[in-house]
Structures are given as C-alpha cells and as structure tokens.
Amino acid sequence: GAGVSQSPSNKVTEKGKDVELRCDPISGHTALYWYRQSLGQGLEFLIYFQGNSAPDKSGLPSDRFSAERTGGSVSTLTIQRTQQEDSAVYLCASSSGTGRSNQPQHFGDGTRLSIL
Amino acid sequence: SQQGEEDPQALSIQEGENATMNCSYKTSINNLQWYRQNSGRGLVHLILIRSNEREKHSGRLRVTLDTSKKSSSLLITASRAADTASYFCATSSGSRLTFGEGTQLTVNP
Numbered sequence: 761g762a763g764v765s766q767s768p769s770n771k772v773t774e775k776g777k778d779v780e781l782r783c784d785p786i787s788g789h790t791a792l793y794w795y796r797q798s799l800g801q802g803l804e805f806l807i808y809f810q811g812n813s814a815p816d817k818s819g820l821p822s823d824r825f826s827a828e829r830t831g832g833s834v835s836t837l838t839i840q841r842t843q844q845e846d847s848a849v850y851l852c853a854s855s856s857g858t859g860r861s862n863q864p865q866h867f868g869d870g871t872r873l874s875i876l
Numbered sequence: 877s878q879q880g881e882e883d884p885q886a887l888s889i890q891e892g893e894n895a896t897m898n899c900s901y902k903t904s905i906n907n908l909q910w911y912r913q914n915s916g917r918g919l920v921h922l923i924l925i926r927s928n929e930r931e932k933h934s935g936r937l938r939v940t941l942d943t944s945k946k947s948s949s950l951l952i953t954a955s956r957a958a959d960t961a962s963y964f965c966a967t968s969s970g971s972r973l974t975f976g977e978g979t980q981l982t983v984n985p
Binding site: 764793795801802803805808810815816819851853862864865866867868869870 | 907909911916917918919921924926966968972973974975976977978
C-alpha cells in the first residue's frame, strides 16, 4: 500500500497478557518511529529505528516493552505482562532520509490498545 | 515536560474565520513541524519550517517561527468545517520529534 499500515487497529486484552503490535512502513523508508498517545494527549516517543538498528530506545517506559525491525521494513512492538496503564493508542511513523528529523514523518492510523 | 506546548488547548470558530494556534518550546531546534490529526486517525504532516526560516506558506496555511522567543504560530485562513481536527507542533532536535499536547480546533458550519 501507499501509506503506513498498522495492525491490529484495535486490541482488547486482559491484564497480564502479552501483546504484539505490527507496523508496515512506507516502502523504502529507512527511519521508523513508535509513539504512544493517551486519550486527549500529545505523542510520547518510544523508540526510533534506522534500518534494523535502534539508535534511540530511550522512550520505552519499562523493560516490559521491546521492539524489533527486520529486513529494514516491518516492525513489531511487544508489550509483556500488560498493565492497565498501557492502555493507549500506539502510533507508528516512517520517514525517508537518515532520521535526523529533517523529513516529514508519515503516520499509520494506530492500534488502540485496551487492557481490561 | 513537553518540549512543544500549544495554546489555546481548544478553539471554536465559525466557517470562514481565521484560526491561529501558537506553540512554544524550550531548547534549540533544527526545525519545527506542524501536524493535523483527525479523530481516530494518525497524524498528517502539514508544514516544516527550518530554524533559519521565519515564515512559510502552504495554501491556506501560514507558519511563523521566532527562534529568539522560541515560539511558532500556525494560521489557517478562511477556515472550513473540514479543518476541524487537533493540531500539533513538533520540534526536531537530533533524531526525534517532540510533540506538544495539541490544539483542538472546531470549525462550525
């Protein structure tokens, strides 16, 4: 597709379960970002990939959160032992260039995660 | 705390009026970007202004940047109901963007 694709669009799960969120960036975009957005709030940076490596993972809130990217394309964000405070919309974005934030970021529509 | 802070938090105007949103930030930046988010959707890039630029136009959008005051403004002229959305500024420093908490704009038909 032409844009950034995220799946699933909605995920409801019980506290304590693990979840995996997927992001398909725009083809050819080397930089990929994950953000978290709580209701009515701005975006909280989680992690940045350049190719398959993550030079900046300083935004991950705890060791329950991890992310990987394979083949310089698809990325998965994994949350282990989910807690209710993990409920939020998780947004993925990609951009061309070297990821020096001098290019626009293109966003997917996000995964809305609800922890019961 | 957020690097970019928008004000007002919410703005309600009539169709045809102009809308002005402001953004303040704290540290040095490479560039500043404005994004729009419709309800339930991802963010859409509107305009990027570099730190050595003072004003930029794109269609009905006008962005200014004052690095001495660490502030930016987004003006939407001749607003339309379809402009109803949240608007975020994002400051660029290094490899990441830091977003403010946004202005919710409502344009009434």
